[in-house]
Amino acid sequence: TKGGDACMTSRSICTEIFDQILDIAGNINYYDIRKKCVGSLCYDFSKADTFLNTKTVREALGVGDLEFVSCSSTVYNAMLQDWMKNLEVGIPALL
Numbered sequence: 001t002k003g004g005d006a007c008m009t010s011r012s013i014c015t016e017i018f019d020q021i022l023d024i025a026g027n028i029n030y031y032d033i034r035k036k037c038v039g040s041l042c043y044d045f046s047k048a049d050t051f052l053n054t055k056t057v058r059e060a061l062g063v064g065d066l067e068f069v070s071c072s073s074t075v076y077n078a079m080l081q082d083w084m085k086n087l088e089v090g091i092p093a094l095l
Contacts, residue, residue: 007084008080011084014083029043030042031043049070053068
């Protein structure tokens with residue numbers, strides 16, 4: 001997309017600051033700082049993963065044999081250059 005170098009620089013600076021805050025704060029849940037982080041994503045997504053990977057749900061979504069994962073490194077890496085862009089406006093059109 002058109003994020004390019006500016007988005008990568010912004011993401012790098014933001015991540016550096018965020019990581020410094022987390023180092024000082026300790027094991028906090030970065031989605032809700034009142035809680036401790038449990039697991040690699042701070043929440044247990046196993047029930048959602050199990051549900052979304054059932055054959056009937058995959059058939060209803062038309063995704064074939066693709067397996068749902070809570071946090072896809074493939075998607076994450078593909079979107080790195082768009083890290084600082086507001087993608088919320090484009091999601092309804094995709095759905």
